[in-house]
Amino acid sequence: MKLYVCWGTFQVPAVRSHPCRDALHALQAAGYEPEVVRTYGFGALPDALNPLRREVKRLTGQSWVPVLLTDDGTAIRESKKIAAWAAAHPAASSGRVGAAD
Numbered sequence: 001m002k003l004y005v006c007w008g009t010f011q012v013p014a015v016r017s018h019p020c021r022d023a024l025h026a027l028q029a030a031g032y033e034p035e036v037v038r039t040y041g042f043g044a045l046p047d048a049l050n051p052l053r054r055e056v057k058r059l060t061g062q063s064w065v066p067v068l069l070t071d072d073g074t075a076i077r078e079s080k081k082i083a084a085w086a087a088a089h090p091a092a093s094s095g096r097v098g099a100a101d
């Protein structure tokens with residue numbers, strides 16, 4: 001599982017929420033530790049100036065993040081949709097948590 005984010009998952013000062021951070025926290029709350037892929041750049045820039053967002057664009061047809069790529073290859077954008085997916089698919093119910101124990 002990969003979570004494509006902007007420059008990180010830090011708290012943005014004076015802003016109530018940071019979508020990339022919110023998406024990561026929702027996944028962690030559901031028992032996942034996704035590979036976090038920093039894409040830097042900026043969603044509104046032309047593709048040539050967003051080289052690290054090429055995969056985001058290929059997966060979703062647009063360059064804004066966060067974007068979740070699930071283990072079955074489904075791409076989900078919008079932090080609220082990622083959070084909804086996480087809540088509906090907790091890791092424990094997928095058999096991944098503790099599967100190797």
Ligand SMILES: N[C@@H](CCC(=O)N[C@@H](CS)C(=O)NCC(=O)O)C(=O)O
Pocket residue numbers: 006007018019020021040041042043044063064065066077078079080
């Ligand atoms: N409604 C979107 C907003 C996404 C959003 O604003 N993402 C920020 C990064 S956290 C963004 O793309 N900023 C510009 C950029 O990095 O391209 C969501 O909740 O996912």
